[in-house]
Amino acid sequence: MAADPHDDADAHDAAHDPEHSHLGAMDLRVRALETVLAQKGYIDPAALDALIDTYQTRIGPRNGARVVARAWADADYRAWLLRDATAAIAALGYSGRQGEHMVVVENTPARHNLVVCTLCSCYPWPVLGLPPTWYKSAPYRARAVRDPRGVLADFGVTLPDETEIRVWDSTAEVRYLVLPRRPAGTEALSEDELAALVTRDSMIGTGLARSAAAAAVR
Ligand code: FE
Secondary structure (H helix, E strand, C coil): CCCCHHHCHHHHHHHCCHHHHHHHHHHHHHHHHHHHHHHCCCCCHHHHHHHHHHHHHHCCHHHHHHHHHHHHHCHHHHHHHHHCHHHHHHCCCCCCCCCCCEEEEECCCCEEEEEECCCCCCCCHHHHCCCCHHHHCHHHHHHHHHCHHHHHHHCCCCCCCCCEEEEEECCCCCEEEEECCCCCCCCCCCHHHHHCCCCHHHHHCCCCCCCHHHHHCC
16 A cells, blocks of 8 residues: 555545545546636636636625625515515625525524535525535534534534524525624614624524624724
8 A cells, every 4th residue: 555645546535535535536627627628718717717706705795794784774675585585685686506595594582593504515605605614514514413502612602592593404495594683782883884793604603793892893
């Protein structure tokens, strides 16, 4: 057997957990395919870069934050969002791949919602952008279901024992967005100021919205 697993492709795969070796192989395939297609003139690498940049910078959690802020500020919009999230979110201009069938789940004192994809990494791209690495990790995907309170503790979130934690398993069909609780003392804030309190993690359920005080010293 080769001393260094990197000397041997099979040993290399065996030395890593299946998910990572799978992603590594996928990454190589994507790069090889991109090179061939670019050489043949089928694709423009600059256009691909623009597409990736779109999801990394333009389409991101700020979109979801605007949805949440609108729901906090406008009771009618909030009701619409909870009734037909796909349409209510599209009305703010956010729609497209991985966001075709949205469901918004609202946090209350009685219930906190946590989103996971136990199968892979389904995630609402139009409102949250690309998923964080931990969201795709096997430990998060397994533990969110088995021990959601423990996962929340790892993220620094402690909820009262009487608050039920409801875990939502995303699928190819349905993508969930958490409507976090509006922080106290934010009655006078504008929608833009409210949006600044909405973190990505608060819309996945692994975090809470920032307090008005935290925002003030930001
Ligand atoms: Fe998935």
